[in-house]
Amino acid sequence: MAEAKAALKDWIVEYVKSKDLLTRQITAIRQDEQNCDVVVEGTVKSQYILVNPILGELGNLEALKDKHVVLVTANTKENMEALIKNWDKLIQYPHLSVYFVNPNSSLDKRWVIFPATHDRITERRALRKGIESLYATVEPWSA
Numbered sequence: 001m002a003e004a005k006a007a008l009k010d011w012i013v014e015y016v017k018s019k020d021l022l023t024r025q026i027t028a029i030r031q032d033e034q035n036c037d038v039v040v041e042g043t044v045k046s047q048y049i050l051v052n053p054i055l056g057e058l059g060n061l062e063a064l065k066d067k068h069v070v071l072v073t074a075n076t077k078e079n080m081e082a083l084i085k086n087w088d089k090l091i092q093y094p095h096l097s098v099y100f101v102n103p104n105s106s107l108d109k110r111w112v113i114f115p116a117t118h119d120r121i122t123e124r125r126a127l128r129k130g131i132e133s134l135y136a137t138v139e140p141w142s143a
Contacts, residue, residue, distance in 0.1 A: 004053035004074060004141075009037055011103045012049055012072045015110070016040050035060040036069075055082035061093065068095040074141035075100040075111070083113070084128055090115040105139040 013029060020026045020042075028041040038049035048067045050060060055073045073079045079100060083090070090096060094116045101110045111134045122130060 001053055005037075005051050007103060008053060008072050008074065008101055009049075009051045011101055011109075012051065012070070012099065013038060016047070016049075035063045055079040055086070055098075058086070058089075061096075065093060066095070069093060069097070071096060071098045073098065073100055075102045075105070075135065075138045076141050077135075080131060080135045083115075084131060087115065087119070087127065091119040092116075100135065100138060102138050102141045108138050111135065111137050 009031075013031075016029070017026070025042040025044055026040055027043060028039075030039045030041070031037065033039045033048075036048040037051045040047040040049065045068050047070050048064045049070045049072060050064075051072045052058070053074045055071075055078075058071075061069065061071070083098065090098070096116065097112055097114050099110050099112050103109055113131070113134060118130075
């Protein structure tokens, strides 16, 4: 589990840095902070990154409710099911994004969902089908 967490953490830090190449908004990246694994400070906003290889472990999400939170997890069927199971809780966080990642995928490396936004623009009865479609865009994580 520690290896998976380290791999996901390394991946998200590199991903955030690469996304910032053009905008140059990042002012600092701090790791292993009190309520999260990584804090990305920027000129526009700060992001608080939680790395949980198993999505059922929502950790310090409540402590960061009003922050821009990035939850990073492994792209597994179990985590996809946990997303659906915890949907009503996750939509309570207006600035939450959830990254499902497999750095070794030969397809895309990640898919992202913003539960609060997604819930407002889609029909609840189509939730499972839509999430399963997103899940299929990245190969499942294999430890």
